Amino acid sequence: MGEVSFLRPERRRSRTEAASADVLGDLLRRVARGDEQAFESLYDAVVGPVYGVVLRVLRDPAQSEEVVQEVLVEVWRQAPRYDPSRGTARGWVLTVAHRRAVDRVRSAQASTDREDKVASRDTARPFDVVSEEVEHRLETEQVRRALDVLTDLQRESVELAYFGGYTHRQVSDILGVPLGTVKTRLRDGLIRLRDEMGVVA
Template sequence: MAERVRRIAEVPAVPPSPPDAADLLHQVARGDEQAFEGLYDLVSGPVYGLVRRIVRDPAQSEEVTQEVMLELWRTAARYVPERGSAMTWVMTLAHRRAVDRVRSAQAATDREDRAHRRETTREFDEVAEVVSTRLEHEQVRRCLSTLTNLQRESVELAYYRGLTYREVSELLGTPLGTIKTRLRDGLIRMRDCLGVAR
């Protein structure tokens, strides 16, 4: 008998099985802080791994993991075993949080891009542009009418038909120096009429 007792005493004790996530969640739902420590040890590694694959940034992944763990502490009572395993529920929360973080970061980037584009580009107002162009054309026509016929003819050939001074001189049969003088005087009068600063 003593031999039998000795053999039983020598049988190594079976180590307790690791706590189940579902059991830990139920205990956490009752406010058990020790159970939360066990739950943290059990799920924080897989949660971080999943979050890191989605978020990519290590610092943000740590933040999201902490947010998930805090959410587990607050919402453990919402876990319903009939809907799936505790680990699946935890990883679903982690996935949602990670995706929310990515969306939030993308939305912030999009807002910054839109703000930057608004600051750097003025919206094009086609009607205002057409009106402005017509007014400028009218003012140029009015100022051209103040030139002498010889000045106007030289300006129109040089600036509206794109001829060189030499070509204007040859076309009109007038010395090049005279054409240059007409153009210079005509442009000075145009500048003064248009109100262009010197």
């Protein structure tokens, strides 16, 4: 009887996950070189998890399907930018998916905001509407600039946890890093954001 049959379930699982991560990383490296067959295999391996991440953000199956296609096109184009030293291939792909989904939400919200502004132009207090809009834009720009001071790893964790609504455990799973690492990135990222935005603790 071989040694493998005596492995505890969690050890077998961790070895399987490691092998799977290696396979995805190898596929992504081949995709970066323009290997279409590797892309088909990668597509089959990640399309389900990508759809799950996108649907969680958008909550609309039809829109989610559209965004999944955009994500996979972006994965094909951006594969050379994947750096295995900064996380797993699965984590990288799911981060791309989450960002695309958030972009779609922001775009839809911006469109809704524009429509609301047009509808509210005839309100009795137009000055308040304009001042609120300016204030909102300034705050949004301040947050965007503040996020730019974070490292890529901190920004990924912060975006997933605070803009995507994921738990620390889910962020850990998506990025393929230990839970303790995620908590450290979030803590350090939030401290830097606070300092950058001049928030008094």
